[in-house]
Amino acid sequence: MAQLRLALAQINPTVGDLRGNADLIRDRARRAVAEGAHLVAFPEMSLVGYPVEDLALRSTFVDASREALIQLAADLDKDGHGEVPVVVGYLDHAPHETAESDPARPLPQNCAAVLHRGEVVARYAKHHLPNYGVFDEYRIFAPGQDLTVVRVYGVDVAIAICEDLWQEGGPVALTRAAGAELLLVINGSPYEQDKDDTRLELVRRRAGQAGCALAYLNLVGGQDELVFDGDSVVVDTGGEVLARGPQFEESVVTVDLDLTSSTVDPEHTPAGVEHVNLGDDPVPTYAAEPATLVPRLEPVAEVWAALVLGLRDYVRKNGFRSVLLGMSGGIDSAVVATLAADALGGENVVGISNPSSYSSQHSKDDAAALAQALGADYRVIPIAPMVDAFQAGLSLTGVAEENLQARIRGVVWMGLSNQEGHLVLTNGNKSEVSVGYSTIYGDSVGGFAPIKDVPKTLVWQLARWRNEEAVRRGEKPPIPESSITKAPSAELSPGQVDQDSLPPYELLDPLLDLYVEEARGRDELITAGFDEEVVDRVVALVDRAEWKRRQGAPGPKISPMAFGRDRRLPITSRWREQDARSATAGGDDAAAATTMERSDPAAEELRQKTQRSDPAAKEP
Template sequence: IDKDDRRLGLVRKLADTQKTSVAYVNLVGGQDDLVFDGDSLFVNSDGSLVARGQQFAEDIVLIDFDGTNGTLVSEHVNTKADDNWQVWNALVLGLRDYVKKNGFSSVVLGLSGGIDSAVVATIAADAIGGENVFGVSMPSKYSSDHSKGDAAILAGNIGCHFETVTIEPMVQTFESNLELTGLASENLQARMRGVILMAMSNSAGHLTLTTGNKSELAVGYSTIYGDSVGGFAPIKDVEKTMVWQLARWRNSWALENGETPPIPENSISKPPSAELRPGQTDQDSLPEYAELDAILDAYVEKRQGVAEIIASGFDATTVEKVVGLVDRAEWKRRQGAIGPKITDMAFGRDRRLPITNKYKG
């Protein structure tokens, strides 16, 4: 995020230092968890921007060199896009190239009716076409009618394949043979869904997408071998508050371009819930996401310590809880799928800490 601004500043500084025009040519495309954004730059010695290539797309830029004064001349100038557009297109390009370069032609994912799966499904449809996206609703006895309905509406909006596979008979079979209660019973539901998705992947050759966001990944709010299963995680470096922001932006973009907003408003506005027990919401276990993401930004992105974060105004008990969750979840993150890096401190590539440690904030 904002890498294009920093890059332009560096190129201008180089032009000023060397007293010459500079052509900065950048790669475009996805490579595993890296996304190269294009945005090639051409700057004169006075720092003026002469031309700019497209972002997240191949482009041909024609530049004339004036030999009399050593300046570059071009009519090819692209305006800088806003951050939401850049992030969305980075995620789309990262997913598209990962799918195609690894020999897949389709993806499968669970559609819960929630915001995360809705955003991931829409990214997938933008990347490879809705006809190549297979969405699966896997309700349990705790799934609300509105969640099932929201999943179906989303599928219709993006034009993806959609089917429903209830997990209740499978869960009952396990529970009739194993005495499971509490968290073990909740996790069983998530793992049944993971088994279904991977079975469909094996059967039809789909790439399975996992829909966890960076906030959940940070604090370990997921079921290992359950909702975390998959070969690619499109929003693993996107915090929850930005997931909502991107959803609203994508819907607004659709309206501005005469299209149907893909993401149901109910998926955006309702309280997030894993729906693994009656009346469950994410905030039963976590702070409000606005507060959680602010603490995570301080601890993960800015690498501040507990004392420094508390001194900035956050509740001490909440900070200590969040930091503890982050530190204890390292083992889960190590086993997660890769996904596009869009921040300076992505888990797995940039923030690498030992699983076995006694470090405390």
């Protein structure tokens, strides 16, 4: 048997900050070496940040990545860590002989490098390039062709990158053929609800297929709409978990492995395998230390942690120190404000109450109580005089008058943002974003939307969980109970509640889940038990709101189908789901179906009502 202490450094790099990322890698390498690591690994693209998107197509950026890698190897050696091999994800040019690379315009590659004794001693390029959901790698990168195996203290370690693990065959099959004792997979795998269970099942299955232990190392941190959750894991050949890192936190996860010494002749490896020998002599026998094994978060706590991390990193990585939002006393603004306080500290949260003539006293009281509990900077700026001034010149009525209130509030928020340097947060949840229940250039203004991918019913769950968590900590629950229990309302007209315009959220969210997340058609929704009239109205609202969503702020992705790069639909389109039933019938029937949908008075009334503002932002 051969012992090997492996250190998996799940770190939070920043896209484009090559110097800062290199310093982070050096610091974590120092910690790992101090803990006696024999091999240290860092996640996918950790030197340049991930995903770099079309930055990868700029040769200057690729050249800078290559230069930073060479400098990092020299710096690690200068730091006294040169004898410990370090695996780092970075961006490189594809070799000219790569078939997919145009010599006149070389394509980049998503790569891993092995650094040792001040040199780059081995290189591996990602084979399988995802082209679904948020990923565009097939368009950007050239795929790798060979598996890299590095012998470390007599143990053969195969290297793969993220999607290489998700695809059958490929590097996993080559790992078995090469006789490696450990498959090290570096990842940039974004968070989605319940994904950690899927990953663990995959890792266990692939370990069996590769015939060796498997180490899965993932990024941590927020990058625009993506959140990387860490959750690194090491399993043995039989799938038993040997070590597991924390979720949503940076950490150096160490594990002592007992592996079989390699018997492979490096001079006679299978086709498609590049073997680099860094040393045949095994590590002297030592006493193993207990491995890192961090318990998983419960489902709602996991979502909260993802939203906090995504918000914190978006604010800090974009150079802001504080945020500003409309505090209405409603559930959405209460949850967003509490997320912001957890992410940045309550002293860095500015809450603005903009009461109008329709704002209830209980809503104003709830907003003030929330701000006090969070320690936020709370300001009351009535908008009734501003509305009167606009109305004196415009004389708007109905929905246009209601939307005017929302737009005046948006002007107030953005004005304070410009003056004082805060990032404005918008409070819209996924249910409202889906059906367009917001005022464009009103409550939808802002630079970041923390609950954009959170359905309304989950917003309530998050609020209750956060209050319960406060009790567990011996603290006062921050969110007023009445903000959780009262009926959501935009308070833009007397006695208004959301349910005047929308189905109950307990009905709406499951319908939206099937239509948006699973792309079910109209007839499938009706077969699933939803009322035909409700289906037609909700589907029409979702389709018509695409132009609003396209102008919305980014927000952290927590679902498999978030609005943004996950779901790309045209704004200009005459297709309606109701057309599907009659499209095959031809001419008159199809035309009639389209005409009926457009002229349905009830649908038009509902469409106008749902142009109103976000209930959470419209109740100051």
